[in-house]
Amino acid sequence: MLDGDATTGICNSSIVTFMEWNVMMWGLYLLLMFCYAPVFLGQDHPVTIVLAFVCFASSILMLKKELHIAAFSRY
Numbered sequence: 001m002l003d004g005d006a007t008t009g010i011c012n013s014s015i016v017t018f019m020e021w022n023v024m025m026w027g028l029y030l031l032l033m034f035c036y037a038p039v040f041l042g043q044d045h046p047v048t049i050v051l052a053f054v055c056f057a058s059s060i061l062m063l064k065k066e067l068h069i070a071a072f073s074r075y
């Protein structure tokens with residue numbers, strides 16, 4: 001068994017960071033694939049192009065945020 005109580009609230013920020021990044025990337029990917037579908041908007045639709053730039057910019061901003069995390073664990 002592990003030492004300590006299970007309700008101490010130990011938070012490993014590396015796991016949180018990984019899941020945050022993973023959920024954001026897959027969410028943006030699914031949004032773009034939905035918009036790129038020819039039956040919905042298509043590849044050349046202005047909304048699809050704007051969404052692609054927004055997704056790219058948000059991924060860059062998220063990477064910048066993740067790189068500024070000082071420590072990824074308590075050790």
